[in-house]
Amino acid sequence: MMFAAAAAAILVALALAMVRAIQGPTVFDRVLAGNSVGTLAILLLAVIGFLTGRPEFLDIGLTYTLLNLIGTLAVLKFFRHGDLAYDVDTETRP
Amino acid sequence: MTVAVAVDVASFALMIVGSFFLVVGAVGLVRMPDVFTRMHAASVIDTVGAGFLISGMCLQAGASLVTVKLLILLVLFLFGSPIATHALAQACLHENIQPRLVEDRRAHRLPPATNADDGRQLS
Numbered sequence: 001m002m003f004a005a006a007a008a009a010i011l012v013a014l015a016l017a018m019v020r021a022i023q024g025p026t027v028f029d030r031v032l033a034g035n036s037v038g039t040l041a042i043l044l045l046a047v048i049g050f051l052t053g054r055p056e057f058l059d060i061g062l063t064y065t066l067l068n069l070i071g072t073l074a075v076l077k078f079f080r081h082g083d084l085a086y087d088v089d090t091e092t093r094p
Numbered sequence: 095m096t097v098a099v100a101v102d103v104a105s106f107a108l109m110i111v112g113s114f115f116l117v118v119g120a121v122g123l124v125r126m127p128d129v130f131t132r133m134h135a136a137s138v139i140d141t142v143g144a145g146f147l148i149s150g151m152c153l154q155a156g157a158s159l160v161t162v163k164l165l166i167l168l169v170l171f172l173f174g175s176p177i178a179t180h181a182l183a184q185a186c187l188h189e190n191i192q193p194r195l196v197e198d199r200r201a202h203r204l205p206p207a208t209n210a211d212d213g214r215q216l217s
């Protein structure tokens with residue numbers, strides 16, 4: 001029963017993070033909300049793994065933790081340099 | 095009160111506290127006035143919320159491989175979310191997003207100092 005309450009709380013937090021993702025005036029609000037949605041999804045995966053008695057969901061959560069971090073950094077790199085293939089060594093400074 | 099019941103009660107209490115702080119962090123994410131303060135509220139989700147929730151689940155799982163994987167997940171959260179927050183804050187400052195401050199004490203905006211720390215007069 002407590003896992004169902006934890007899952008409900010995670011869903012409420014997910015809805016609130018989606019409100020910020022839709023509403024955020026700057027793009028960095030949306031990146032922040034996206035990162036939080038990823039973290040909350042991983043926690044929801046762990047709780048659902050306990051609810052259904054399948055511990056394999058934790059492996060998916062571990063993988064997605066790393067993907068979430070790399071995705072956030074990739075989006076930020078794209079916004080800063082305009083190019084995902086930006087290389088600081090070959091860039092000529094003005 | 096057997097040990098199994100005590101572990102159950104402790105794990106449920108930890109999970110309730112963790113869920114509460116998840117909702118607190120998400121409400122802060124919606125209601126904070128500025129992107130920098132929202133970053134601080136979102137970090138509550140990653141550290142306190144996830145920490146308590148994963149601790150409660152570890153107690154439920156007992157001594158097994160599930161606990162090891164949950165602890166690895168917690169370590170990844172504790173290392174990964176400051177990296178993302180730091181990169182996001184640097185990106186915001188690079189775009190010259192001004193934080194909403196009552197008193198601006200940043201180093202490049204302070205007026206030049208007229209006194210040294212030990213009272214000497216600087217020119």
